[in-house]
Amino acid sequence: MQIYMPTNVYSENNCVMNHSKELAVLGSKALLVTGRHSSQANGSLEDVKHALQEEGTAYVIFDKIEENPSIETVMQARELGIQENVDFVVGIGGGSPMDAAKAIALMIANPREDERILYEACELGCLPVAEVPTTAGTGSEVTPYAILTIHARRTKQSISHRIYPALALIDSRYLKTESLNTLINTTVDALAHLIESYLNTNANSYNRMYSEKGLRLFAEIKDDLLQCRRFGGEPKQTLSDDVFDQLMQMSATAGMAITHTSTSLPHGLSYPVTYEMGVPHGKAVGIFLPGFLKFYQGKEDVRLALGQMCFAGVQDFTEYLDELLGKVEISDDLWKKDVEMIMGNQAKLKNYPFAMDEETLYKFRR
Numbered sequence: 317m318q319i320y321m322p323t324n325v326y327s328e329n330n331c332v333m334n335h336s337k338e339l340a341v342l343g344s345k346a347l348l349v350t351g352r353h354s355s356q357a358n359g360s361l362e363d364v365k366h367a368l369q370e371e372g373t374a375y376v377i378f379d380k381i382e383e384n385p386s387i388e389t390v391m392q393a394r395e396l397g398i399q400e401n402v403d404f405v406v407g408i409g410g411g412s413p414m415d416a417a418k419a420i421a422l423m424i425a426n427p428r429e430d431e432r433i434l435y436e437a438c439e440l441g442c443l444p445v446a447e448v449p450t451t452a453g454t455g456s457e458v459t460p461y462a463i464l465t466i467h468a469r470r471t472k473q474s475i476s477h478r479i480y481p482a483l484a485l486i487d488s489r490y491l492k493t494e495s496l497n498t499l500i501n502t503t504v505d506a507l508a509h510l511i512e513s514y515l516n517t518n519a520n521s522y523n524r525m526y527s528e529k530g531l532r533l534f535a536e537i538k539d540d541l542l543q544c545r546r547f548g549g550e551p552k553q554t555l556s557d558d559v560f561d562q563l564m565q566m567s568a569t570a571g572m573a574i575t576h577t578s579t580s581l582p583h584g585l586s587y588p589v590t591y592e593m594g595v596p597h598g599k600a601v602g603i604f605l606p607g608f609l610k611f612y613q614g615k616e617d618v619r620l621a622l623g624q625m626c627f628a629g630v631q632d633f634t635e636y637l638d639e640l641l642g643k644v645e646i647s648d649d650l651w652k653k654d655v656e657m658i659m660g661n662q663a664k665l666k667n668y669p670f671a672m673d674e675e676t677l678y679k680f681r682r
């Protein structure tokens with residue numbers, strides 16, 4: 317058994333300012349990688365700029381990361397980074413900017429290479445990366461994964477390189493400006509990470525500690541989240557500071573879980589749904605979680621996972637998720653393509669501890 321978690325993680329109020337020195341020590345000039353709006357609205361970009369100014373560290377901003385970032389965007393940011401001679405990268409935002417930051421850091425460190433190296437198995441250097449998450453979902457602040465959109469293949473895929481952030485600065489206050497839908501979708505993403513890591517070929521008693529902790533955190537907040545969905549409105553008016561803290565902890569813990577096991581079939585099945593239908597990542601993964609649990613062959617492990625979440629059974633879990641997420645209809649054509657694609661995806665299939673066939677997969681669709 318092995319456990320390896322090299323990212324230096326801080327989680328507290330005012331985290332970025334409190335740890336400005338640890339951030340600045342990563343280099344002499346930073347590329348701040350973010351999206352167009354949310355990091356400005358929630359104050360995270362301002363905090364990072366302020367922290368670097370305090371330490372006298374230069375920076376340049378690339379704020380064009382789209383949802384489900386493409387290789388083209390990564391290459392555009394790389395050009396800016398090389399031009400500006402940056403020597404570290406800070407990802408600020410949800411999974412998209414954080415994942416992109418890792419790929420950009422890799423590409424800047426290898427200026428003579430083109431984008432093909434992202435998906436080649438080879439040893440490459442990489443600039444140091446710090447991550448400041450503003451959603452509670454992907455856990456990218458602690459994982460070595462970077463998932464990019466490959467337009468040529470009409471799907472998303474993790475790059476071939478494992479890039480651990482050197483530093484993760486987590487502050488749950490950034491969650492408070494999120495919309496209800498984003499908060500729910502990202503929470504379901506983190507939940508999927510916990511479940512897919514727990515029920516995984518690579519699961520062992522060390523890394524299952526992360527899933528168990530995260531699933532218990534979810535059990536504590538799941539009713540608050542459902543209440544929030546039932547009554548609508550802004551999450552910050554309904555949820556307490558403690559719930560926001562627990563959501564951030566759950567997401568980071570889930571990230572630590574998949575760092576050791578990777579994800580499984582629900583994630584693999586979700587990527588074409590996101591690409592073809594524009595369904596947000598967490599919601600797309602949530603479509604497949606009930607079927608994954610229902611048809612998983614290790615029934616005792618499913619019972620244990622449901623118990624950590626305080627659900628009586630798969631039916632109970634399914635009803636909860638249906639109400640929280642709403643249903644998504646997938647066309648027969650897309651579903652057929654999706655199942656065919658996953659049956660050819662050895663990386664995901666090997667994380668499922670039992671034999672899988674098309675007939676069973678077809679039953680996953682809710």
Ligand SMILES: [Fe+2]
Pocket residue numbers: 454505506509583597601
């Ligand atoms: Fe995910």
